[in-house]
Every structure is written in structure tokens, then in C-alpha cells.
Amino acid sequence: MAFIHISNSIVGRSEAVGSLRKVLFLIITKEVTSMRFRQVSKKYGPWAVVTGASSGIGRALARELARAKLNIVLVGRGVTSLDQLAAELSKEQEIECRVVMADLAEEDSVDVLPRSTEDLDVGLLVASAGFGTSGAFLNNPLEP
Secondary structure (H helix, E strand, C coil), X not given: CEEEECCHHHCCCHHHHHHHHHHHHHHHHHHHHHCCHHHHHHHHCCEEEEECCCCHHHHHHHHHHHHCXXXXXXXXXXXXXXXXXXXXXXXXHCCXXXXXXXXXXXXXXXXXXXXXXXXXXXXXXXXCXXXXXXXCHHHCCCCC
């Protein structure tokens, strides 16, 4: 399975994170849109999981992957937003979508995603759910 991780915790300064996210978004978008649609599903399989799909980069990447005709598991906290996106992508791109409401920062959510996708052939995980911190990474506490 391919894994793409986009997180605020990679870099301490929010401006740098914003730039990093933009660069990663452009790279992923370019890869997906420059491939023939058939090649994308051939490379990654029929299903992709996108965390943080309620808004922002995760939502935008879900749209790009749907354009490439991958079925999408949309994961996030905003179930209304996820349901709307799923309906839109299913109709416009003629793909399947599955909505998984989960706050991945909560310990109770750890098992939700594997249980929700165990029947799918998932080949790509875009991990864009995250949280922001400031300062040097090593100076941040381990516990929230």
C-alpha cells in the first residue's frame, strides 16, 4: 500500500507547514492527473483512504483521486461534510464512496478505520488528518 502523510507536526512553524502541504499537494495532484486514469487504479488498486477529508488538503486530494476513478473512503470528524462530498463524488465521477466518521486523535478511533475497510482492496492511504503544534518538535510533550 502506498502511504502519503501530511501533518502539521512535521515542522514547528505554521508557515513552513503550509508551504510543505502546498508542495505535497502539487506533487500528488501532478502525479494523479498526469497518469492516465486506468494507470492510477492499476498502480494503487480500486480503493484509496483519505483521512482529513472533511476539509482542506484532504478534501482536495479526495477530489483528485476521484477524478482518477479511484473509489474513496472518506475519513474525518465532519460527517455532514463527508456525506456531501461522498454524494458529489459518487454522482460526478461515478465512483463508490464510503464515509467513516472518526476523530483519529482519540484512542477509541484506532480500530474504526481497519474495521471499516477490511472488505476493501485498499492500495493508497493519504493521511492528511492532523493537528498543529509550534516550536521544535522534540520540545513538544508526548501527551496532549
